Amino acid sequence: MADTFADDDDADPLEYRAASRRVKEKIAAVEQEIADAAAAASVNEPGPLDGVEPPELVRRHTVDPDDALAWWREEYSLEQRRKILSTLATVTLVRARQGRPAGFFPGRGQGYFDPDSVRITPIGSGR
Structure with a gap:
């Protein structure tokens, strides 16, 4: 958007500001949707x-x-x-430790x- 206005010698700074504001509002709305979706997911997830x-x-x-x-x-x-x-x-x-524990005898139900x-x-x- 900035490039378009920069290349246009007849561009009006007020138009640029208005277009910039609309883009920023759209970005903010999308960010809010993402935040709301993340919050809803974390509430529903046990x-x-x-x-x-x-x-x-x-x-x-x-x-x-x-x-x-x-x-x-x-x-x-x-x-x-x-x-x-x-x-x-x-x-x-x-x-x-490697090896059998001291006092270990196979077949007596002892564990390692x-x-x-x-x-x-x-x-x-x-x-």
């Missing part, structure tokens, strides 16, 4: 903690941690549990899991 019952989980864990774990697994799908955990904490797996190989950091703790 958050990872929607439908979560932390007090119930805490109550069950206080009474019986095994019951709380079973309830957690029954109540929420794996995808929901992952979303909830990723919202609350960062889970980092670190390299565990090393709890020290998992680091859980609450979101916002700054650690």
